Amino acid sequence: MDNQRVNSYGIAGSIYANYIIQSIALIVIMQFAESISKQLNTDVNVGLGYVASGIGIGKILLMFVGGMLSDKFGRKLFIYLGMACYIVFFVSMPFCHNIDIAFCLAIAIGIGNSFLDTGSMPALTECFPRSSGSASVLIKAFISMGSFILPLIVGLFYKYDIWYGWAFLGFTAYLIINAINLLPKKFPPKDTRIKGNQGSDDYFIRKPNFAFEGFLLIIMGFTTTATFVIIWQWLPAIAIKAVNMPTIEAKQLISFYSSASIVSVFITAFIVKKFLKPIYCIFILPAMSSLVLLLFYFDLSPLMCLITAIGMGFFAAGGVLQLTLVVMQQMFPTRKGLAVGCMYTLSGLSFFIIPRVIPELAEINVSYAILADLIMAVMSTLLGLIVYCRFIKVIDMKKI
Known part of the structure; x- marks a missing residue:
């Protein structure tokens, strides 16, 4: 297996690992609802609903901008920006006692989601131009994996009365390790085209609209x-x-x-x-x-x-x-x-x-x-x- 393929598999591995955390970040507030609502001195439905709504706001606001900037500055930068946003949330949330600050931290999840998607999904098609469909669809499996793992973690923490912050710090360590692993990887050119089975990327008859x-x-x-x-x-x-x-x-x-x-x-x-x-x-x-x-x-x-x-x-x-x-x-x-x-x-x-x-x-x-x-x-x-x-x-x- 040549170095380019090894490099592509390494990048894909880090991207898929990030999608496990992405799915966890999207639901983690409501999964630890009891602990976080007590910390913020609010109720589960209205108060935490307000906090969690920040995720959607952050995602919608910056997805379009992130996409354009990813095309200009490259995929790796935006994958790192997305990971940084998640780290800010996971490190800060266990020590936050203000509901409005918690809302801003939830917005950081949405922003991280946007940056991660706009960097990762193009990167996958560029790493695997001849099997881009398979590479992209597999994202769903890792998203489902995160959604499956988190309730088990939550159940364990509640059963043994463990402070939920340790889980958040564990997720932070996971992201840092993944970031270090991704650091030496060289990403393919951002203008790499999706190729057919014959390896051709010159497949246009005329220009699409x-x-x-x-x-x-x-x-x-x-x-x-x-x-x-x-x-x-x-x-x-x-x-x-x-x-x-x-x-x-x-x-x-x-x-x-x-x-x-x-x-x-x-x-x-x-x-x-x-x-x-x-x-x-x-x-x-x-x-x-x-x-x-x-x-x-x-x-x-x-x-x-x-x-x-x-x-x-x-x-x-x-x-x-x-x-x-x-x-x-x-x-x-x-x-x-x-x-x-x-x-x-x-x-x-x-x-x-x-x-x-x-x-x-x-x-x-x-x-x-x-x-x-x-x-x-x-x-x-x-x-x-x-x-x-x-x-x-x-x-x-x-x-x-």
């Missing part, structure tokens, strides 16, 4: 995210209200959803590496989600709730957003950071809008939440098909 297909792909950042967010957040409530499923069984649906998502990540990564180009996945996977939701809309039953949990976990949450990003980076190889910034800004916006719209619809009729999700999935399918039609006109499919 950022104002058209670029815009459609950015919109898909919203619709593909909304498709899985609605089910992820509301399937248990739908199961309880619509089919009178017991609360415990309804909550367990999300475990089936998460398990299907993790399985999907590895299957999808294998398929896009060996058989199917990402451009096909960005309309096939939303189409399958649409079918599952259509069946669910017309058959509200306990069995269909389970099928929906598994189906949506597999088709909607297994990496569609990441594959859509890969397609955008293929079409606009000199704007990879901008692609991440734009698409993930819209993705973050869905996390802000969906929790405000879906509850209102569900209050009128719980099936309206399913219908809204179906509309998002159908929109993703149509947008993906339009992009595909344009993609085959501007890119030689035999060279990718």
Whole structure:
């Protein structure tokens, strides 16, 4: 194995390790809610809800800017900036007693999230230009790993009455070790293009139009995210209200959803590496989600709730957003950071809008939440098909 490949695997290892911490940082405030609320002298719902909202604000505000600057100054700088933001949060939060300062520290998580994404995701496609789809989709597996590990850590700390700050300082040490490991690694040129199986990066027939297909792909950042967010957040409530499923069984649906998502990540990564180009996945996977939701809309039953949990976990949450990003980076190889910034800004916006719209619809009729999700999935399918039609006109499919 040549030095360049060894270097690329080393960079990827550090990036994936960071995504474990990224997923932990996004939920750690609410996981240690009892300890942090006492420290800040506030309540869990309103007070910590205010603090946690800073994450979304930080993410939305700087994702777009981070993307543009990543294209200009390179990926490594922004990965380090993201890690630095997380370190600031983890070191400061255990000693913070002011809720407004805690809110600012939560904003630092959002900023770190933005910088890490805008540096890491382009870097992965540049390290593995011939398997960028697989490399990008695997991010989901490490995000799920962090979400799985943290509750175990929290349970252990509460069981033995250990100060939660030690966990935060442990996460800090983890980041510092990873930063030292990444330091000697030389990143590929930031204008590296995604290559096809034949190793060609000269695959354009004509120039793509950022104002058209670029815009459609950015919109898909919203619709593909909304498709899985609605089910992820509301399937248990739908199961309880619509089919009178017991609360415990309804909550367990999300475990089936998460398990299907993790399985999907590895299957999808294998398929896009060996058989199917990402451009096909960005309309096939939303189409399958649409079918599952259509069946669910017309058959509200306990069995269909389970099928929906598994189906949506597999088709909607297994990496569609990441594959859509890969397609955008293929079409606009000199704007990879901008692609991440734009698409993930819209993705973050869905996390802000969906929790405000879906509850209102569900209050009128719980099936309206399913219908809204179906509309998002159908929109993703149509947008993906339009992009595909344009993609085959501007890119030689035999060279990718």
